[in-house]
Amino acid sequence: MAPERGAEPKGRLEELVFCNFKSYEGERRFGPFRRFTGVIGPNGSGKSNVMDGISFALGVQSRHLRGSKLEDMVFRREEEEDIAALKRSGWVKLRFRTAGDEMVEFQRQVKYDGTSKYLINGHVTKREDYESRLGSYNILVKIKNFLVFQGDVERAAQRSPEELSREIDELSGSGAFREEYEDLKRQRQLDQNRLTILFKQRQAMHKEEKLLRQMKNEAEEWKKKQEQQYAKKGQK
Structure with a gap:
């Protein structure tokens, strides 16, 4: 989303890297992204998985990513059933360029057993610290102020004035x-x-x-x- 005219942006997503994530086998790179970037392609080509990858790397829970379990995020072929037996892991890395021209890498990994870990610039960190660093760029994981999922607009229209007010407070940062x-x-x-x-x-x-x-x-x-x-x- 482009910043408001006159507002100082906190930064932007520059590159997205997948490795064995959902429908993408091996390492795949997307980018560099511009102020406005569109992802186009036929049905089943993996467009939605790009959105899922960004969401996953930013700490969104698996139930929002069209998967019931974290291990569902790991790539598997049609003939492969037991992901645990394959001992395959997957990860997504976001390369984020700050307003000060610093490159920060946010990476989330998921193993075949459903466990995950978070890394900032290649160093393993706690989830709380990971989310805190994202929050410093006004990327608020708990309220997902950086993504609009299918159905979000309709759900927003059905919210009560009090619920909308609370959400606007969080999105604007005034909730703090x-x-x-x-x-x-x-x-x-x-x-x-x-x-x-x-x-x-x-x-x-x-x-x-x-x-x-x-x-x-x-x-x-x-x-x-x-x-x-x-x-x-x-x-x-």
């Missing part, structure tokens, strides 16, 4: 500030409550001041009348 937002919201409510209390106290003080001023005026008026009466009596 939710806790801070909630804290500020609570603080704002506390401040608002304090202001309400202070306003009511001010109103009460104003009423009390008005009452005291009225009482003072009445007392001064009464005192003035008393003095006038005493003055009249003194003149007599």
Whole structure:
């Protein structure tokens, strides 16, 4: 997806490398990719498997990749049934060029027994660190903000406003500030409550001041009348 006009891109996919992945036997290379690249071909030529390969390398679970198990991702010929007996492994490597012109290689491997491992620049790493590195380029594995699968558009149209709002928060990255937002919201409510209390106290003080001023005026008026009466009596 092209970045918004004026936005600074985090980087782009430059090359995709398969090895014994799904319908691709041996090592196959795709690329270099441009800002917009289309994959075309007849039915059954492996177009969807390119999408699956990108998804697989980015950590998407196998149930989203038209396979019930990870070992289903490993290439096998029609006559081959027991992938475990073949002891064959497969992998997908993404070569990602960052905005700073650094080349980063993300690779995910799957073995015949269904286990997988993750590598960054050829070094084995934990899944959490793998996803964290992807996240630094705004590639969020858990919400798949980098892929649009078949049926996603229809499902998005059927979501409730609350669900869409949550997803937009995650896609935009603002979800990372939710806790801070909630804290500020609570603080704002506390401040608002304090202001309400202070306003009511001010109103009460104003009423009390008005009452005291009225009482003072009445007392001064009464005192003035008393003095006038005493003055009249003194003149007599």
